[in-house]
Amino acid sequence: xxxxxxxxxxxxxxxxxxxxxxxxxxxxxxxxxxxxxxxxxxxxxxxxxxxxxxxxxxxxxxxxxxxxxxxxxxxxxxxxxxxxxxxxxxxxxxxxxxxxxxxxxxxxxxxxxxxxxxxxxxxxxxxxxxxxxxxxxxxxxxxxxxxxxxxxxxxxxxxxxxxxxxxxxxxxxxxxxxxxxxxxxxxxxxxxxxxxxxxxxxxxxxxxxxxxxxxxxxxxxxxxxxxxxxxxxxxxxxxxxxxxxxxxxxxxxxxxxxxxxxxxxxxxxxxxxxxxxxxxxxxxxxxxxxxxxxxxxxxxxxxxxxxxxxxxxxxxxxxxxxxxxxxxxxxxxxxxxxxxxxxxxxxxxxxxxxxxxxxxxxxxxxxxxxxxxxxxxxxxxxxxxxxxxxxxxxxxxxxxxxxxxxxxxxxxxxxxxxxxxxxxxxxxxxxxxx
Numbered sequence: 001x002x003x004x005x006x007x008x009x010x011x012x013x014x015x016x017x018x019x020x021x022x023x024x025x026x027x028x029x030x031x032x033x034x035x036x037x038x039x040x041x042x043x044x045x046x047x048x049x050x051x052x053x054x055x056x057x058x059x060x061x062x063x064x065x066x067x068x069x070x071x072x073x074x075x076x077x078x079x080x081x082x083x084x085x086x087x088x089x090x091x092x093x094x095x096x097x098x099x100x101x102x103x104x105x106x107x108x109x110x111x112x113x114x115x116x117x118x119x120x121x122x123x124x125x126x127x128x129x130x131x132x133x134x135x136x137x138x139x140x141x142x143x144x145x146x147x148x149x150x151x152x153x154x155x156x157x158x159x160x161x162x163x164x165x166x167x168x169x170x171x172x173x174x175x176x177x178x179x180x181x182x183x184x185x186x187x188x189x190x191x192x193x194x195x196x197x198x199x200x201x202x203x204x205x206x207x208x209x210x211x212x213x214x215x216x217x218x219x220x221x222x223x224x225x226x227x228x229x230x231x232x233x234x235x236x237x238x239x240x241x242x243x244x245x246x247x248x249x250x251x252x253x254x255x256x257x258x259x260x261x262x263x264x265x266x267x268x269x270x271x272x273x274x275x276x277x278x279x280x281x282x283x284x285x286x287x288x289x290x291x292x293x294x295x296x297x298x299x300x301x302x303x304x305x306x307x308x309x310x311x312x313x314x315x316x317x318x319x320x321x322x323x324x325x326x327x328x329x330x331x332x333x334x335x336x337x338x339x340x341x342x343x344x345x346x347x348x349x350x351x352x353x354x355x356x357x358x359x360x361x362x363x364x365x366x367x368x369x370x371x372x373x374x375x376x377x378x379x380x381x382x383x384x385x386x387x388x389x390x391x392x393x394x395x396x397x398x399x400x401x402x403x404x405x406x407x408x409x410x411x412x413x414x415x416x417x418x419x420x421x422x423x424x425x426x427x428x429x430x431x432x433x434x
Contacts, residue, residue, distance in 0.1 A: 005218045006321070009226060012210040012217050014152035015292055016231030021155045022289020024203025025239055026282050027108050028347065029246050030258035032199050035192040037256070039177045039247040045193070046243050049200040050236030052394050053207045055387040056358055057232040059365050060208045061225035065379040066368075068224065070215035071303025072208060072296075073361045080364030080371075083309065084424050090304045091420030092357045096413070098297025099330055100350040101205070103337030105290040106130050108259070112286065115263050115279035126338045129287060133294045134331030138324040148295060151288030158281040159238050162266070163245060169269045172248040179252060194401030195348070201398065202351035203239070206289070207232040208358070212296040215303075216321070221378035229382075245269075294334075298326030309427060348409040352402050353416060359395035362388050 007015075029042070036042045063076045073093065078086025106126035114120050136147060166172050210227040214220050217227075246255065249265035258264055262282050267275030298314075302323040305315025314326040365388055368375065381387055403410040 005216055005220075007213060007217045009218075009223045011149055012213070012223055012227035013231045014149040015213065015296065016207060016209045016227050017235055018148055018152040018155055018288045018292035019206025019209030019296065020204055020231070020235045020289075021159070021238065022105055022108075022206075022286045022292075024200075024205070024347075025242060026112075026262040026286065027259045028199040028203050028261075029243050030255050030261035030264075031347075032196045033247070033252060033255055034257035035196045035199070037192075037252075039179060039252055042196070042247065043177065043240065043243060045196050045200055046239055047236075048394075049197060049204050050232075050239060052201070052391060053204040053232050054229065054236065055383075055391045056362060057207045057228040058225075058382040059362050059384075059388050059391065060211050061228045061379050062377060062381040062384075063361070063365055063368075064211045064214050064224045064228070065221045066375065066377055068214045068217070068220035069303065070213055070299040072212040072214075072300055073357055074300050074303055076361050077364050078307075080367045081360075083307075084421075085360065085364075087304065087309050087424045087427070088417065088420040089357050089360065090300050090310070091423055092353055092416065093297060093300040094330070095333065095416055096350050096353040097300075097357065098293050099333035100337055101202075102130060102133075102290055102293045102297075102330070102334035104347060104350065105286050105293065106334065106338050109283050109286040109290065111260060112263065112279045112283040115260070116276055116283075123338055127335055129290055130294075130331055130334050130338060133287070133291045134327055134334075136291065137295045137298075138322055138327040138331075139318075139320060148288070148291055151284070151291055154281075155285040155288050156238070158278075158285045159242055161281070162262075162278060163241055165274075166245040166249065166269050171269050172245060174248045176248050176251065177244065191401050191405040194398050195405050197394070197398045198348055198351040198355065198402045198406075201355060202347050204232075204235070205351070205354050205358075206292065207235070209292060209296050212299045215299070225379040294327065294331065297330045298323045301326040301329065308431070345409050348402070348406050349412050352399065352406070352410050353413040355395050355398055356413070356417070359392055359399075362391050362395075 032042050032045060033039065036045065067075050067079065069075050073089035074086045077089050106129045109129050110120065110122045110125035113125055114122065207228065210217065210224055214224055217223050246261055246265045250268040255261055255264060263275055263279050266278035301310060301314045304310035305312055314323065314329065316325060318324045
């Protein structure tokens with residue numbers, strides 16, 4: 001009996017777009033400006049990170065077309081290098097790849113919701129979003145896909161409306177893009193650039209979103225590459241336009257270091273009422289991103305459980321095709337993140353760890369090209385091997401300097417990897433005894 005594949009190209013592309021557009025783009029622009037101190041340099045980083053994401057997306061498209069199964073990095077690294085590394089990537093996905101961004105997204109949602117209703121409790125509002133999206137995706141695969149596509153349409157509409165309104169308002173001062181930089185920050189230029197790339201890279205993470213549900217996508221050999229590359233290209237264009245408007249909306253000193261950069265920019269462009277309306281729309285867009293992460297993350301746990309390298313219960317699906325236990329576990333971890341974590345350190349921690357995981361996967365593509373040159377590849381990565389090499393070079397730069405500039409968050413990321421190694425050793429020992 002064949003596995004049902006209810007997700008179409010529109011569902012898969014919506015998943016990529018919604019996974020990318022959410023917390024990051026509406027919250028990290030001010031942090032990036034605070035690090036780089038110059039609007040044009042900040043825009044250049046957004047462009048560079050978009051090209052880097054496209055390079056990663058085309059490599060993942062090759063791997064996903066070769067192995068059209070749910071699970072993403074876990075599946076690719078297990079075959080390319082070793083099951084231990086696949087397990088480690090799944091461990092990272094469990095603790096960092098999805099639970100941490102869901103928590104960060106829920107906190108950002110709550111911050112924007114407070115712009116409309118200042119009396120809302122921050123963490124209770126964030127927890128409510130985690131609970132609602134977890135229940136949605138634990139119930140039914142197709143329902144989740146339909147809701148996700150609708151929310152993604154809203155995300156794109158929010159950005160389009162904001163861009164049109166910004167131009168029509170006549171209040172955007174485009175000369176601010178070329179304005180002199182703010183006073184220099186304490187960190188080195190290379191260190192500031194690396195930390196900024198981690199922030200922006202976090203905003204772009206999600207370009208691999210459709211790879212996690214490849215086992216539920218129709219005609220994955222053709223659909224998956226189109227969704228990954230098309231979705232990433234669309235989001236890159238939207239990000240550049242959106243950040244240009246942010247930077248033209250208000251003086252750099254009023255934006256630098258601000259998490260609520262979209263709210264500040266909207267207030268400057270449209271006044272208090274327009275700013276409040278946009279805050280509501282942005283909150284919904286972030287909710288769409290949280291929903292996408294809640295949908296994709298549990299598929300990694302499901303694949304691991306099916307292979308017998310994690311608890312079997314997490315691999316079971318309900319009558320409607322949803323891996324309910326895996327969804328609920330991830331929701332519980334995200335809720336714990338909401339309660340215990342602060343927003344900015346959570347971004348650096350997640351961005352650093354996910355960069356390492358993605359880099360290992362791209363390196364795995366090089367291994368497979370060498371070890372299995374005759375393997376069926378329905379899609380081949382564009383500009384190979386330069387796309388893969390560029391991704392690895394930038395990931396190495398980001399990781400090295402981010403570790404120097406943010407040692408605590410980087411140490412936490414490395415501790416997460418070490419805990420995954422210990423978990424693998426314990427699991428293998430328990431399997432041999434069993």
